[in-house]
Amino acid sequence: MLPTVTHDLWEYLKESQKTVVLYGMGNGADKILSVLAERGIPVGGVFASDGFARGNLFHGMPVRTWSDVKAEFGAENVIVLLSFGTSRPEVLENVLRIRQEAELYAPDVPAFGDTLFTRTFYEEHIEEFLAVRNLLSDEESRRIFDNILSYKLSGDIGFLLDSESDEDEIWQGIVHPETIRAAADLGAYNGDTVRQLLAKGENIHTIWAMEPDGRNYKKLEAYAEGEMRARVIPVNAGAWNEETILFFDKSGNRNASFEKNRSQTLADRPLKVAEVKALPLDSVLDGARVDYIKYDVEGSEMEALDGSCKTLAEHAPTLLVSLYHRSEDLFALPLHIQKIAPHYKGFYLHRMRGIPAWDINLYVAKEEL
Numbered sequence: 001m002l003p004t005v006t007h008d009l010w011e012y013l014k015e016s017q018k019t020v021v022l023y024g025m026g027n028g029a030d031k032i033l034s035v036l037a038e039r040g041i042p043v044g045g046v047f048a049s050d051g052f053a054r055g056n057l058f059h060g061m062p063v064r065t066w067s068d069v070k071a072e073f074g075a076e077n078v079i080v081l082l083s084f085g086t087s088r089p090e091v092l093e094n095v096l097r098i099r100q101e102a103e104l105y106a107p108d109v110p111a112f113g114d115t116l117f118t119r120t121f122y123e124e125h126i127e128e129f130l131a132v133r134n135l136l137s138d139e140e141s142r143r144i145f146d147n148i149l150s151y152k153l154s155g156d157i158g159f160l161l162d163s164e165s166d167e168d169e170i171w172q173g174i175v176h177p178e179t180i181r182a183a184a185d186l187g188a189y190n191g192d193t194v195r196q197l198l199a200k201g202e203n204i205h206t207i208w209a210m211e212p213d214g215r216n217y218k219k220l221e222a223y224a225e226g227e228m229r230a231r232v233i234p235v236n237a238g239a240w241n242e243e244t245i246l247f248f249d250k251s252g253n254r255n256a257s258f259e260k261n262r263s264q265t266l267a268d269r270p271l272k273v274a275e276v277k278a279l280p281l282d283s284v285l286d287g288a289r290v291d292y293i294k295y296d297v298e299g300s301e302m303e304a305l306d307g308s309c310k311t312l313a314e315h316a317p318t319l320l321v322s323l324y325h326r327s328e329d330l331f332a333l334p335l336h337i338q339k340i341a342p343h344y345k346g347f348y349l350h351r352m353r354g355i356p357a358w359d360i361n362l363y364v365a366k367e368e369l
Contacts, residue, residue, distance in 0.1 A: 002129055003146060008119040009105055009155035010039055018079045018103065019044035021069055023095075025058045029083035031109040033059060035116060044078070045069060049094065066098060075102040082106040082157070087354030095157075095355065105155030106356045108327075112299030115327040117152040128331035135334055137368045141349040148330070148357055157355050165350035174348050174363045175318055177201035180291040183317075184208045184281055186239040186304050187296040190216050191223035191232070197292075198229050206231045208284055212238035212248055212276040239297050239304035240278035248276040280307025289315045299325040301333055305340065312341040319364040323349075324357060334362055 013020060013036070020036065021044050022029050029046070036043055047053060047064045056063050069078060080102050082095060098104055108117050115121065122129070129149065136142050144163045151159035171177055177200035185194050188209035198204055209224065209232055211217045217236045224232035238246065281293070281304065290311065295301050301321055311317065321337070323329045334347060346365035351357065 001146065002126070002133060003150045003153065005119050005122065005153050008117075008122075008153045009107055010035065010041070010116075010118060012154075013041050013079065014039055016079060018077055019073050020079050020081060021073070022046040022083045023066075023080050023098070023104075024048060024082065024084035025052075025063065026084055028085065028109060029058065032081055032083050032107050035107070035109065044073065049091075070101070078102050080104040081155075082355065085354065085356055085358055087352065087359075092353075092355065099157070104157070106151075106157050106160075107155050108152040108356055110327045111325045111358075113326040113328075117327040119153060121327060122149070122153060125328070125331055128335060132331050132334045135338060135347050137346050137348055141347070144349050144351060145330075148351070148360060151357055152327075160351075160355055160357060163351055164353045167352065170348075170350050170363065171200050174346075174365065174369060175200075175292065175320075177292075178203060180204050180318075182206040182208075182288065182290045183292040183294070184210070184285065184290050184308075185294050186210050186281065187294070187298065188220055188234070190219035191227075193294060193296070194220075194223070194227075194232055197294075198227070201292075204230045206233065206288075208233045208235060208281075208290070210235045210237055210239050210279075210281070210284065212236070212278070214274065214276075235279070235284055237277040237279040237284075239281055239295070239300065239307060241280055241303040241306035242278075243280065243283060244278050245275050246278045248274050282308055282310040285311055287314075290317045291315070292318050292320075294320045296320075296322040301325070301329065302336060305333070305336060309340050313343075316341075316343060316366040318366075319344075319362075321362045321364065322360070323362050324360040330360070337362075337364055 020041060045064060046058050046061045047066050047069050050065055053063050053065045080098060086092060133142055133145055136145060147159040147163040180201040181203055183197060183204060185207055188194055188211045194207055194209050207230060209220055211220050221234045224234045295304050297304050321333055323333055344364050344366055346368040348363040350361055352359040
């Protein structure tokens with residue numbers, strides 16, 4: 001069932017008498033510091049893993065080690081806020097070690113947009129969350145959904161550790177790669193996810209791969225030229241709901257996105273903007289059949305879905321849709337798919353290993369499996 005909450009992480013931190021310290025630097029830490037400042041929650045310091053603590057400053061605070069923090073405050077007197085994402089086993093092991101010594105949370109701050117997942121936000125959208133839960137096709141999806149909501153409200157990584165899916169089971173039980181002959185990869189980056197798909201589906205003959213970032217596209221294009229297992233068609237454009245030109249913020253490396261997705265929290269960060277073409281998938285395919293579409297377009301999933309309505313109606317490909325870029329994605333995207341493609345009946349939620357709640361994927365099939 002959906003979690004019942006009396007307070008969220010930010011409310012808990014506001015009431016706590018312990019010293020709040022950040023573990024990590026970068027965009028995530030910037031966003032967390034901004035939220036703490038808005039709520040009047042003081043920060044006692046910042047620390048990094050041993051190899052990254054070199055006496056440098058972050059927001060005017062010296063970057064220390066965990067040993068330094070324990071020596072000054074005592075592990076029992078601090079709350080550690082994990083401020084970066086990772087799926088690397090050795091880093092996760094270190095995070096869990098610190099969690100055994102002190103209170104540790106990983107605040108949920110959106111990758112794109114500025115809507116924070118708070119208790120108020122959750123209560124305002126409780127009916128939509130309930131509708132999505134009822135839409136999900138199996139108990140495992142509903143269990144993962146409940147755990148993700150509990151994590152986003154509490155910051156407790158225990159809910160994430162209990163919500164990891166087996167990738168092989170997903171492919172064999174939901175996607176069925178042996179049935180895929182043609183596919184579309186929206187947000188193809190440098191071709192890494194195309195490679196993964198080809199490794200799974202031995203019958204694939206064509207993949208359309210869309211990537212707006214010029215630097216990533218050059219790598220994608222070079223890979224496509226040398227790929228012999230299937231025809232990879234690189235498309236230097238972002239997936240959108242119409243053909244247009246948009247401003248693209250390429251300052252985020254892999255997380256580069258259209259400028260409209262940029263968080264105001266990062267407004268003072270250097271901005272690298274380029275004009276890029278945006279296209280609906282329907283026009284890229286021009287009626288061609290695809291059996292599988294991956295939507296991982298850094299906060300533009302709604303527009304990308306709208307740009308493929310004809311393809312969804314005519315061919316009903318299996319879909320993978322990322323649900324973790326914006327706070328509202330967990331309810332807005334599944335309900336939108338149900339609206340624009342009511343013939344789809346199978347909705348399955350899974351997430352891969354890692355902290356925070358990234359790589360939350362909705363798999364949508366024409367029929368329940």
